[in-house]
Amino acid sequence: MDMNPSPDNRSYRPWKTLANILLPSVLLFIYYLVVMPGEQGHVRKLPVVMALLNAISSGLLIGAFLNIRKKRIETHKKLNLMALTTSVMFLTSYVVYHYFQVEPVRYTGDFRTLYFFILLTHIPLAVTIVPLAVVTAIRGLGGKFEKHRRIAKITLPLWLYVSVTGVIIYFMVNF
Numbered sequence: 001m002d003m004n005p006s007p008d009n010r011s012y013r014p015w016k017t018l019a020n021i022l023l024p025s026v027l028l029f030i031y032y033l034v035v036m037p038g039e040q041g042h043v044r045k046l047p048v049v050m051a052l053l054n055a056i057s058s059g060l061l062i063g064a065f066l067n068i069r070k071k072r073i074e075t076h077k078k079l080n081l082m083a084l085t086t087s088v089m090f091l092t093s094y095v096v097y098h099y100f101q102v103e104p105v106r107y108t109g110d111f112r113t114l115y116f117f118i119l120l121t122h123i124p125l126a127v128t129i130v131p132l133a134v135v136t137a138i139r140g141l142g143g144k145f146e147k148h149r150r151i152a153k154i155t156l157p158l159w160l161y162v163s164v165t166g167v168i169i170y171f172m173v174n175f
């Protein structure tokens with residue numbers, strides 16, 4: 001297993017990687033803001049899309065972890081880059097949802113303490129995960145695997161927590 005990428009490592013094309021990650025979000029953004037402008041009925045349905053994107057991110061992150069445990073670097077890389085893509089798509093949807101200022105959803109269930117614990121840990125960690133995920137990916141793509149591994153051990157559990165609690169919050173609020 002060669003973990004030492006040579007300078008001509010063909011799989012590391014930063015701009016292509018960046019475009020692959022951002023393009024789905026740009027298309028989503030255009031769809032949300034140009035194709036269906038003012039249709040707040042559609043925007044109201046965005047939480048289910050956001051919960052789905054979080055669930056997909058969680059699955060991809062778990063898959064990526066299981067693959068690196070089996071030393072399958074290429075699959076680990078692809079699954080993580082896909083997780084990055086679905087998380088960026090989630091962020092796009094989140095921004096659009098709040099841009100339209102759909103009224104805030106209130107939790108009316110019996111588990112208020114649990115709900116607020118999840119919410120108040122989810123929000124700051126969701127913000128923290130953005131730079132962490134970017135730095136982790138850059139170190140992985142750049143072949144700095146020792147440093148990558150060190151930060152990834154923090155990034156992965158936090159990212160998973162944020163994605164899974166995103167789904168839990170959706171279910172707690174809507175069911």
Ligand code: HEM
Pocket residue numbers: 003065068069073076077080081084133134136137140141145146148149152153155156
């Ligand atoms: C941002 C997304 C990523 C996350 C969250 C992530 C997560 C992880 C984690 C948790 C480990 C440690 C596994 C363990 O030792 O138990 C790891 C190792 C590794 N990752 Fe990533 N990874 C990401 C992106 C990448 C990318 C893009 C590459 C590019 C090839 C990569 C290549 C590797 C390699 C080679 C190892 C093994 C390093 C070693 O054992 O020294 N990862 N990653």
